[in-house]
Amino acid sequence: MRRVAGATLFGLGLLCVVAAAALAWLIVPALSQVPYDLKPPDVVVMAPNAKFVSARLLANGEPRIAVESGTLRSMTGVKPDYQAAADLTGDLAGNTLIWNVYQATDWVDEQVPINRAESRIALDRKSGAAVPWEGQCYNDVKVTKQDATTCEPGNIEYSGQLYLFPFGTEKTTYQYFDGTLRKALPMQYRGDDDVAGMPTYRFEQTVPQQEIEADDETLAGLIGFLAPKAKSATMNYEASRTLWVEPMTGAIVAYREQQHRQLVPDTGAPIDILDATFTYDQATADAIVKQAKDGRSQLLLYGRYLPIGLLVGGLLAIVAGLMITRRVAPPKEHAPAHAAEPEPSTVPQG
Known part of the structure; x- marks a missing residue:
C-alpha cells in the first residue's frame, strides 16, 4: 500500500507542476x-x-x-x-x-x-x-x-x-x-x-x-x-x-x-x-475602477496565486511520494521449513 500511496502522491505532484506551468504559459497570456x-x-x-x-x-x-x-x-x-x-x-x-x-x-x-x-x-x-x-x-x-x-x-x-x-x-x-x-x-x-x-x-x-x-x-x-x-x-x-x-x-x-x-x-x-x-464623472470612475479591479484580480489569481500554490503543493507532493516509496521495507528472506541436521563429528571420542 505504501508503494501505491507514494506513486499516487508523486503523480499528483507532477500534475500540479504541469498545471502551474500551463497557467503561467497558456492561460495568463490569453487573459x-x-x-x-x-x-x-x-x-x-x-x-x-x-x-x-x-x-x-x-x-x-x-x-x-x-x-x-x-x-x-x-x-x-x-x-x-x-x-x-x-x-x-x-x-x-x-x-x-x-x-x-x-x-x-x-x-x-x-x-x-x-x-x-x-x-x-x-x-x-x-x-x-x-x-x-x-x-x-x-x-x-x-x-x-x-x-x-x-x-x-x-x-x-x-x-x-x-x-x-x-x-x-x-x-x-x-x-x-x-x-x-x-x-x-x-x-x-x-x-x-x-x-x-x-x-x-x-x-x-x-x-x-x-x-x-x-x-x-x-x-x-x-x-x-x-x-x-x-x-x-x-x-x-x-x-x-x-x-x-x-x-x-x-x-x-x-x-x-x-x-x-x-x-x-x-x-x-x-x-x-x-x-x-x-x-x-463619478459613474465613469466607478465603472472603470471596477473593471480594472476585476481584471487585476483575475491576473493575480491565474498568474500568481494559483501557479505558486500549485507549484509549491506539487513539489511537496513529489517529495512526500519519494520519501514514502523509499521507506518501504525490503522483503524478508524466509528460513527453510526443516533446518539441516549437523553432520556427525569426526573427532575421536575419548
Whole structure:
C-alpha cells in the first residue's frame, strides 16, 4: 500500500507542476489581451467653469457664435466591430480590435450641442496602441446644420496609446495620441499613486502652445462674430494631461486634461475660445475602477496565486511520494521449513 500511496502522491505532484506551468504559459497570456467581445463603458468627462465657443441657430433662424461659460460634458462611446476584426489578414489577424468611436460634447447648463465626431480605429489587443490600418478614419460632424459627411477611410493616421495602455504597463515614456494635432506625443511616467485602493502609475503629457490649422469656414465664422474688426486670424492650442494607469491591466482609472485654445486676430488681443479642465464623472470612475479591479484580480489569481500554490503543493507532493516509496521495507528472506541436521563429528571420542 505504501508503494501505491507514494506513486499516487508523486503523480499528483507532477500534475500540479504541469498545471502551474500551463497557467503561467497558456492561460495568463490569453487573459493579457483585450477580448473581442469587450464593450468598454461609456466614458464621460466633465469640465465645470469652462469657457468655450458655442455656435447655434436662434429661434428666428439666425446663427450665433459667442464665447460662453458653464459646464461641458464630453461622452465617448465605443462599439466594437467584430466582423471587421474577423476579416483582418496578415499580421493584424487575431491580434487586432476594430472600434467604432463616437464622441459628443454638450453645454450642460443650456443643453446645447457643442461638438460631434466619429472615428474608426484599429488597436493592438495586448499593447492597446493604435496600429496601421487602411480603414481608420475621423469625421468632425457639424452641429449647426445638416451634415451628410461620413468617416472617410484613410483620412487620418492614428498611432500611440488612445484609450488603453499595455497589459503590464511599465515605468517608461509612451506615445499618446493628441486628437487636435492628430499625432502622438511623449507621455512620461512621473510616479506611483494610489487610486481607489489600487496601485497606479501616473503619466503626464504637456503640449506647448502652438499654432494649429483651422478650416476657412470655421475661422471666418469666428472672426465675423468675435473679432469683426480683424481681417485675418490664427488659432493657438496648448494642453496638458495626467493619466493614472493600473499597470497590470493598462486601464486608465483616473484622468485629467486641460485644454486652452485662442483666436489670435491680426488686431486686438487674443480671445479665449476654449479654456477647460476635464475629469471623469463619478459613474465613469466607478465603472472603470471596477473593471480594472476585476481584471487585476483575475491576473493575480491565474498568474500568481494559483501557479505558486500549485507549484509549491506539487513539489511537496513529489517529495512526500519519494520519501514514502523509499521507506518501504525490503522483503524478508524466509528460513527453510526443516533446518539441516549437523553432520556427525569426526573427532575421536575419548
